[in-house]
Each structure stands twice: as structure tokens, then as C-alpha cells.
Amino acid sequence: MTALDAAPPRLDSPVRHRSLAAVLVAVGIPMFMVTLDNLVVTTALPVIRTKLGASLSDLQWFVNAYTLSFAALLLTASSLGDRLGRRRVFLVGIAVFTAASAACALATEPWMLTTARAVQGVAGAAVFPLSLTLLAAAVPARMRNAAVGIWSGIGGLGVAVGPVVGGAVAEGLDWTWIFWLNVPIGLIAVPVAAAVLRESRGGVTRLDPLGLVLSAAGVLALVWGVIHGSEHGWTSTSVLVALAVGGVLLVTFVVWERRAPAPMLPLRLFRVRAFSVVNTVTLTFNVGAFGAVFLLAQFFQVVQGLSPLDAGLRTLPWTMAPMVVAPLAGVLVGRVGGRVLIVTGQVLLAAGLGWIALVTTVDVAYAAMVVPLVLAGIGMGLTFAPVSAVSLASVPQHEHGVASGTNNTVRELGVAVGVAVLASVFSAYGGYGDRSAFVAGLVPALQVGAAIIAVGGVLALWLGRTPGQVSAR
Known part of the structure; x- marks a missing residue:
């Protein structure tokens, strides 16, 4: 044992x-x-x-x-x-x-x-x-x-x-x-x-009140700073204070969890390589993917003049693909392991984003974007289920709750960071002044998103032979 x-x-x-x-x-x-x-x-x-x-x-x-x-x-x-x-x-x-x-x-x-x-x-x-x-x-x-x-x-x-x-x-x-x-x-x-x-319950019955407060307040301050960074400027006082406070609170949380008699987040879980790596990949994946979706939805409205509904429909080849692919990936993860699927997913997603960046112009035909949108969607679908499965499989059953909470917190942090970072890249190279300015900012933002996802794909190689079955221990 x-x-x-x-x-x-x-x-x-x-x-x-x-x-x-x-x-x-x-x-x-x-x-x-x-x-x-x-x-x-x-x-x-x-x-x-x-x-x-x-x-x-x-x-x-x-x-x-x-x-x-x-x-x-x-x-x-x-x-x-x-x-x-x-x-x-x-x-x-x-x-x-x-x-x-x-x-x-x-x-x-x-x-x-x-x-x-x-x-x-x-x-x-x-x-x-x-x-x-x-x-x-x-x-x-x-x-x-x-x-x-x-x-x-x-x-x-x-x-x-x-x-x-x-x-x-x-x-x-x-x-x-x-x-x-x-x-x-x-x-x-x-x-x-x-x-x-x-x-059902986990293996610990005592509450960790200080851990609850420190983690919630730290994540809240950090996400607030990230969300408002691109809007108010990363050097603005409010953003810097929020990021600093969030960082200090989370560091304090980690220190406390090392000493707490009943920690809400047992730090020993991060000594499990699969758990640490899969959460890192979750962060890079969501930073690149959802930052890109945020900008592409606006591209169809700002540059191509579509209504919000029509713009949402244009992104469906990407966003609907996971609904089909994710269940298949869930079946395959038990046979081939999480590493193969996650690495493949990151490669396809990075390739899809890079392809969209390559073909995007002010007058690009939607048909030229369909294939890379589908490619990106398949990549996301190959990632969602294996990430969750590996996260759960790397810990015993009574700690599935903390594993799920940790992975989803990282996911939401990645979404917020992705929108902020890619929006900042967009603003540095372009803007909302006219259609050409929007495209000038969109292309490098998509390239950065693809690069971040590619880094996650490389990191996923460290998963090794990950557990193929969700833990029932």
C-alpha cells in the first residue's frame, strides 16, 4: 500500500x-x-x-x-x-x-x-x-x-x-x-x-477553514488581475496589487497546506508525475485554445460583419467537434493511454490554429477556414476526456474530488489567462480601428496561442505510460 x-x-x-x-x-x-x-x-x-x-x-x-x-x-x-x-x-x-x-x-x-x-x-x-x-x-x-x-x-x-x-x-x-x-x-x-x-465522501472529515479562505481569495485576486490586465494595463496599480495579493495568498496557502492537520489540497499529490504534468498541460491547453476562440468569435463579427448568432454558428466546426470526439477518446484512453491522445490532441490543435493564422485575411472565404477549424476541434476533443481521466487515475478514489477540483481550477485560470494574454498580443499588433487592424492583431495572437499549445504537447510527453483506467482504489 x-x-x-x-x-x-x-x-x-x-x-x-x-x-x-x-x-x-x-x-x-x-x-x-x-x-x-x-x-x-x-x-x-x-x-x-x-x-x-x-x-x-x-x-x-x-x-x-x-x-x-x-x-x-x-x-x-x-x-x-x-x-x-x-x-x-x-x-x-x-x-x-x-x-x-x-x-x-x-x-x-x-x-x-x-x-x-x-x-x-x-x-x-x-x-x-x-x-x-x-x-x-x-x-x-x-x-x-x-x-x-x-x-x-x-x-x-x-x-x-x-x-x-x-x-x-x-x-x-x-x-x-x-x-x-x-x-x-x-x-x-x-x-x-x-x-x-x-x-460519498473523501478520506478526510475535518474542515480546513484557513485553507478554504486562502485558496478562494488567492484564486479570486489572481483571476481578477488577469482579467483586467489587458483592459487597464498590466502595469496599472489595481492590476499589480491584485496579482501580488493573489500570489502572496496562494504561496501562503501552499505553506499552510504543508502543515495543516487536514489539508484541503494534499501537496503530496503533486509528487505524482502524471498529476503534475496533466495539470500543467491543462493550463497551456486552455490558455491557447480559449484565448483563440475569444478572438475568432469577434473576427466573424468585426471583420466579416456577421450577427452574433451567425458568428457563433461559424465557430461550430471547432466547438462542436469535441462533442463527437471526446466520447471516443474516453473509450480509447483505456487502451492506448492518456499520453498518446493528449500529445496528438495538442499537435492537431496547434496545427489548426497555425493554419487559421496562415490563411486569415480581411477577405478570407469561410470555406478556407473550415478544415483547420475542424482540425482544432478534433484536437480539443482528444484532450478533454484524457486530461480528466489521467487526473482521476493518478490518485486513489477517495481523492477524486480534490483531483477534479484542482484540474478544473487550473482550467478556469487557463481560460482567464488565455483571454488576457492573447488579447494583449492582439492589442500590441492591431486593434478595433478597422478590419485590417483587427486582422493585424489576430494573426500574431493565434500564432502565440498555437505556440503555447505546442509547448503543452511537448510537456505531455513526460506523462510516460499513464494509467489507462480511472482509479477505483
Whole structure:
């Protein structure tokens, strides 16, 4: 028995497995709802601005209030689930998310929508990582990788259709339906999840209050600084203070976790090479990929003059591919290992981004972009499921919660850093002045994104012969 296996899993009911379809419905629908709301509001912002009389700063906070609270509390929610019960925290998260969605729809002032979006983010942080942990515990070992693949595809679908749904609702219905749609889904999801999922906990029952505060505050400050870096300038006082405070808090968190009697993040996990490498690759992958998606969605609107809905539809060859590829990758990871799929995914994604950068001009035909968009989407699909599978497989079952929370926190940090870094490259070489200026900034930004992803592909070679099956220890 290794040190990682010292604490056995604690289950509150006898081990029994539901059908894969029932479990996927129980965890997949709430997770889809949460990922959808990450981006659904972006294409509806012009309409919301008019209806609520919102300022530019208000529009930014409609997005950032969700992103900040979501990213800051992923690890905290996973830790609470390990101690208080993963199913219990998951159900509370769904219920609060549903209520917050109704509050968003009822908002009549910008501050009301911002507050409700922040509560949505808090609740989403409880739903997203625990959906993976509960899924891994609820299906037989032989089916776990396939289940993780389908779970990844559902998450990819939420990201893909978010801007499309937002644009469609904003153009065809009242903007409040973006949020009202969540209410009946949530009301159904709570009893379904309660009936299908069994309760489980991690190996530690004591809370780590100081660790919870330090991790949440540190990630919050760091993500705030990154988000506002490209807007206010990386040398502005507010950004530098936020980054410094976030760094100090996270360093303090690490020091405390080394001494804490019941650490929320056991640092010994990072001595496992697969766990450390896969989280590093998660960071580089999300920095390059989502920073590029952020700019490409604007390219179709700013340069090619398309509506938000049409722009969202143009990105679907990229963003929809993972829905098909990720489940297949989940099946294959148990046969060929995570390294092969992750390295291949990073190579294809980097090649797709580089190809798009090569062909992009002011007058580029959409047909010239379809193949590299699909290539990039296949690369993402080959990455999503193996990253989650390797993250879980590298730790014992009773630490699946902290592994999922850590990986998803890194993912959200990567998204924020990617948008900020690639936006800064874009601003350095171009801008929004005219179509040519936008393309002049977009091309080097895509090249930087491709390079960052390629670095992650090289790092993934260090995964070695990664575990092929999600841990059931």
C-alpha cells in the first residue's frame, strides 16, 4: 500500500451501480447548464445593455461576476463535498443555481444582474467538479473512461452552443429567457440526481477553514488581475496589487497546506508525475485554445460583419467537434493511454490554429477556414476526456474530488489567462480601428496561442505510460 492509498474511501450507502444512461442524465444535465451559462450571456450583451441601461463596466461585470466566483470556489466546493458529502453539496449547488437563474431573469437594474450572476458562479463551482467525481463513483470501473469521455462531450457541447443559444434567444425572444430556461431544467435535475446518485465522501472529515479562505481569495485576486490586465494595463496599480495579493495568498496557502492537520489540497499529490504534468498541460491547453476562440468569435463579427448568432454558428466546426470526439477518446484512453491522445490532441490543435493564422485575411472565404477549424476541434476533443481521466487515475478514489477540483481550477485560470494574454498580443499588433487592424492583431495572437499549445504537447510527453483506467482504489 502506498502513501496515496492510506485513507480508504468513505461511502454512506452500499456500493451499487445505476445504468450509465441514468447516471449521465443525473450529472450531465446540471453540468451542461453550468457550462452553458459560462458563455451564453456574451452574445446577448448588446440587448441587455439597452434593456437595463447598463454601462460598459456593467457589461464586463455581467461576465466577470460569474467567472470570478466560479473559478475562485471550484477547489473549495470540491473540498466541502469531500467532507460534507459530494451528493449533498452537488444538490445544493443545483438548487442555488436554479434560484440564481430566476433572479437573473427578474433583474431590473445592472447591480441586480451582477449579484445574481455572482451567485450563479458560486453554485456552478459546486456542480461542475463534483459532477465528475460523482460520475466516476457511480459507474463500474470498466465503464469509467467511456463515461468520462461522454461527460467531456457534454461539457464541450455547453461551451459550443452557449454563444449560439445566447444569440438566438436575444434575436428571437426576450433576453430574460437566457436564464428562465435554466429554471425548469434545475427543477427536474434536483430530484433526478437525488434519486440516482449515492452519497460519498473523501478520506478526510475535518474542515480546513484557513485553507478554504486562502485558496478562494488567492484564486479570486489572481483571476481578477488577469482579467483586467489587458483592459487597464498590466502595469496599472489595481492590476499589480491584485496579482501580488493573489500570489502572496496562494504561496501562503501552499505553506499552510504543508502543515495543516487536514489539508484541503494534499501537496503530496503533486509528487505524482502524471498529476503534475496533466495539470500543467491543462493550463497551456486552455490558455491557447480559449484565448483563440475569444478572438475568432469577434473576427466573424468585426471583420466579416456577421450577427452574433451567425458568428457563433461559424465557430461550430471547432466547438462542436469535441462533442463527437471526446466520447471516443474516453473509450480509447483505456487502451492506448492518456499520453498518446493528449500529445496528438495538442499537435492537431496547434496545427489548426497555425493554419487559421496562415490563411486569415480581411477577405478570407469561410470555406478556407473550415478544415483547420475542424482540425482544432478534433484536437480539443482528444484532450478533454484524457486530461480528466489521467487526473482521476493518478490518485486513489477517495481523492477524486480534490483531483477534479484542482484540474478544473487550473482550467478556469487557463481560460482567464488565455483571454488576457492573447488579447494583449492582439492589442500590441492591431486593434478595433478597422478590419485590417483587427486582422493585424489576430494573426500574431493565434500564432502565440498555437505556440503555447505546442509547448503543452511537448510537456505531455513526460506523462510516460499513464494509467489507462480511472482509479477505483
